[in-house]
Amino acid sequence: MTIAANSVEITQQIEWISAEQWRDSLASAHRQGWVCLDVLTAIDRPEQREFHVVLHANRVDSALGQWWGVVVPQHDAELASLVDVFKAAAWHERETREMFGITFTGNVVSHDPTAQGLLLSDEAPVTPLRKHVPLGARVDTPWPGNADPDPRRSASRRRQAPPGTRPEWFETGDGQ
Amino acid sequence: MIEDIAIESRGTIKLSAPDCTSCMLCVRECPVWCIEIDSHTEQVTPEGARRPRSVAVLDAFTIDWGLCMYCGICVEVCPFDALAWAPSPRGGVGEAEQLVAGIEDLSG
Numbered sequence: 001m002t003i004a005a006n007s008v009e010i011t012q013q014i015e016w017i018s019a020e021q022w023r024d025s026l027a028s029a030h031r032q033g034w035v036c037l038d039v040l041t042a043i044d045r046p047e048q049r050e051f052h053v054v055l056h057a058n059r060v061d062s063a064l065g066q067w068w069g070v071v072v073p074q075h076d077a078e079l080a081s082l083v084d085v086f087k088a089a090a091w092h093e094r095e096t097r098e099m100f101g102i103t104f105t106g107n108v109v110s111h112d113p114t115a116q117g118l119l120l121s122d123e124a125p126v127t128p129l130r131k132h133v134p135l136g137a138r139v140d141t142p143w144p145g146n147a148d149p150d151p152r153r154s155a156s157r158r159r160q161a162p163p164g165t166r167p168e169w170f171e172t173g174d175g176q
Numbered sequence: 177m178i179e180d181i182a183i184e185s186r187g188t189i190k191l192s193a194p195d196c197t198s199c200m201l202c203v204r205e206c207p208v209w210c211i212e213i214d215s216h217t218e219q220v221t222p223e224g225a226r227r228p229r230s231v232a233v234l235d236a237f238t239i240d241w242g243l244c245m246y247c248g249i250c251v252e253v254c255p256f257d258a259l260a261w262a263p264s265p266r267g268g269v270g271e272a273e274q275l276v277a278g279i280e281d282l283s284g
Contacts, residue, residue, distance in 0.1 A: 149233075163206065
């Protein structure tokens with residue numbers, strides 16, 4: 001039996017743009033009819049020390065959608081805002097700032113370090129969608145995979161890490 | 177072994193408890209940690225054998241349908257086809273605890 005997901009083809013390609021060209025390229029795309037901003041978000045890539053900021057926009061004269069992407073270095077996590085191209089970008093950029101810590105130059109709220117959070121409470125971890133930030137449910141819950149019917153195969157001899165976790169989440173504290 | 181059905185029929189996941197060897201592969205591969213296995217080993221001496229063998233005995237097998245995302249990785253990794261897709265989706269329940277299904281429920 002083959003798994004269905006293996007046969008799903010990714011039909012939409014991302015058009016990669018340099019950070020310097022980000023605003024102008026999207027302004028040009030907007031003029032060409034890609035007027036409806038669908039989503040703007042980021043992907044943390046800690047091993048590459050970079051973020052991917054991705055944007056999906058739709059046309060209104062057809063059912064087409066298109067992805068754009070830009071690589072943003074983590075040591076200088078700043079990107080030109082698209083608020084003057086897509087009004088809806090204001091909300092998405094604030095969310096992306098809050099979740100990843102990326103500043104969007106030109107987005108008044110995103111650029112203001114004292115600006116209030118959009119979605120997170122004061123108790124929430126800072127930039128929770130960065131991969132080094134532990135997922136509370138994964139750290140607090142005992143992994144069911146630690147159980148073993150054969151006592152000779154102890155957990156300490158096994159090298160497999162629980163899926164969906166990162167080793168740095170367990171480096172401090174009780175030495176799990 | 178559970179009867180082979182079309183992969184499109186992702187209604188629920190069934191367990192064939194006699195085929196399960198408690199190898200823990202499904203538990204450890206599950207991305208959402210929704211499967212739990214409780215088992216122990218027993219010494220069994222097959223007829224004519226010189227020394228006893230350790231055999232895993234399944235005590236409990238649960239899937240928490242409140243966590244499961246129906247990805248089917250457990251079905252894929254099971255080396256003994258003890259897990260398989262079944263077409264009929266599960267009905268709703270009134271309490272969250274009722275989403276945790278045990279051997280009897282998963283075998284039905």
